Amino acid sequence: MELAGLSVREDAVGNIFGRWLAWWLKGEGGRKRWDGLEPELAAVATGSHIDAIPYSGKYDGVVGVLGAIEAIRVLKRSGFKPRRPLEVISFTSEEPTRFGIGCLGSRLLAGSEDLANSLKTSTDIQNISFLDAAGSAGYSKNEDDLSSVFLKKGTYSAFVELHIEQGPILEDEGISIGIVTAIAAPASLTVEFEGNGGHAGAALMPNRNDAGLAASELALAVERHVLDSGSIDTVGTVGILELHPGAINSIPSKSHLEIDTRDIDEERRNKVVEKIHQSAIKITKTRGVKLSDFRVINQDPPAISDEAVIKAVETATKELNLTSKLMISRAYHDSLFMARLSPMGMIFIPCYKGYSHKPEEFATIEDMSNGVKVLALTLAKLSSQ
Ligand code: HGY
Ligand code: MN
Ligand code: MN
Ligand code: MN
Numbered sequence: 001m002e003l004a005g006l007s008v009r010e011d012a013v014g015n016i017f018g019r020w021l022a023w024w025l026k027g028e029g030g031r032k033r034w035d036g037l038e039p040e041l042a043a044v045a046t047g048s049h050i051d052a053i054p055y056s057g058k059y060d061g062v063v064g065v066l067g068a069i070e071a072i073r074v075l076k077r078s079g080f081k082p083r084r085p086l087e088v089i090s091f092t093s094e095e096p097t098r099f100g101i102g103c104l105g106s107r108l109l110a111g112s113e114d115l116a117n118s119l120k121t122s123t124d125i126q127n128i129s130f131l132d133a134a135g136s137a138g139y140s141k142n143e144d145d146l147s148s149v150f151l152k153k154g155t156y157s158a159f160v161e162l163h164i165e166q167g168p169i170l171e172d173e174g175i176s177i178g179i180v181t182a183i184a185a186p187a188s189l190t191v192e193f194e195g196n197g198g199h200a201g202a203a204l205m206p207n208r209n210d211a212g213l214a215a216s217e218l219a220l221a222v223e224r225h226v227l228d229s230g231s232i233d234t235v236g237t238v239g240i241l242e243l244h245p246g247a248i249n250s251i252p253s254k255s256h257l258e259i260d261t262r263d264i265d266e267e268r269r270n271k272v273v274e275k276i277h278q279s280a281i282k283i284t285k286t287r288g289v290k291l292s293d294f295r296v297i298n299q300d301p302p303a304i305s306d307e308a309v310i311k312a313v314e315t316a317t318k319e320l321n322l323t324s325k326l327m328i329s330r331a332y333h334d335s336l337f338m339a340r341l342s343p344m345g346m347i348f349i350p351c352y353k354g355y356s357h358k359p360e361e362f363a364t365i366e367d368m369s370n371g372v373k374v375l376a377l378t379l380a381k382l383s384s385q
Helices: 062-077 104-109 113-119 130-136 143-149 169-173 211-227 266-287 307-319 365-384
Strands: 007-010 016-020 024-026 032-034 043-049 086-091 156-164 177-183 185-194 235-244 254-263 290-299 324-329 344-349
Touching: 016 062, 043 062, 043 365, 062 086, 062 156, 062 365, 086 104, 104 113, 104 143, 113 143, 156 307, 156 365, 169 177, 169 324, 177 307, 177 365, 185 211, 185 266, 211 235, 211 254, 211 266, 254 266, 266 290, 307 324, 307 344, 307 365, 324 344, 344 365
Parallel strands: 043 086, 043 156, 156 344, 177 324
Antiparallel strands: 007 016, 016 086, 024 032, 177 344, 185 254, 185 290, 235 254
16 A cells, blocks of 8 residues: 555554545645645545455455555556545455454444444454454554544545455356445354263263254254245355364264354345244254354344445446446445445456355456456546545
């Protein structure tokens, strides 16, 4: 960001902001005179994340951070003079991997008191607290600083994120740009079952209450409730399933599941969450296990893109003679929370076979440069208004 001539700041949890205040000319008496810029106006922001889940790709998020910096450089090279400042944001911890909740940085920017409170006691899988992790990364260890991250509504006049589609539609239909109209509503749950465990050879089947089988039955129940929702837009995944003690000849005495379920329709998604809870309770009765934990980590509403931002992206794609398509985002993004602060929009580019969250994730130079050009032109339009 500094190499691109942006003034950089980092907040208490590692969100990184690079602001282009455009340039200024020496006015009479050597005073600063902004050349066309009104620096006190709300900035137009763009950005994404650079963190990734294990064994995944290198385009998810990164395209929207490096692409945003490149879009600003393109505007500078073209001699464009914005009326509003432009700001690039690299959000911290968009993936839930380390502290169990997605969009940690953008959630805080959007003012989540619940998250600020829970981070005071959160620990990661190696039992390192969030504050210690933040401190060792050079950020604040002081829990009172968490709410200093909150941004005021109106901080930005618009927020636009460039991202790979993480689905196959654009590539299948040979379309260059996706214009996101809405971001699906994500929810994540943590569930733990407990049984007596015991010797895999000596304990006869009627005497068992196998926590591993309880978890397996709940995983299949997640699939059933999702498929029964009546819509292809409902999805559910058990991405983490751990058994304790994890020995082949010991009946699992504990099981830990983490469930991700989403839908573009919030009500329908909430019904699935409720049914999963009912199934977990039913399994305790039929299998004689204890439900030692059932927590909804997050149950977020969908976000709707702003009409004016959609229009700006659409016009930019037309002026660049690129094909485009309106579409929903089934993946969540920092835009899901930035939409709580300002009008939001997203620009998708195709990715190889729609692959994402796996090493085969790939986007071509041509598609990435199309995305950067559309982003640059969109930022130019939004920052001239
Ligand atoms: O899971 C998601 O939708 C995002 O890629 N973190
Ligand atoms: Mn991701
Ligand atoms: Mn992402
Ligand atoms: Mn033995």
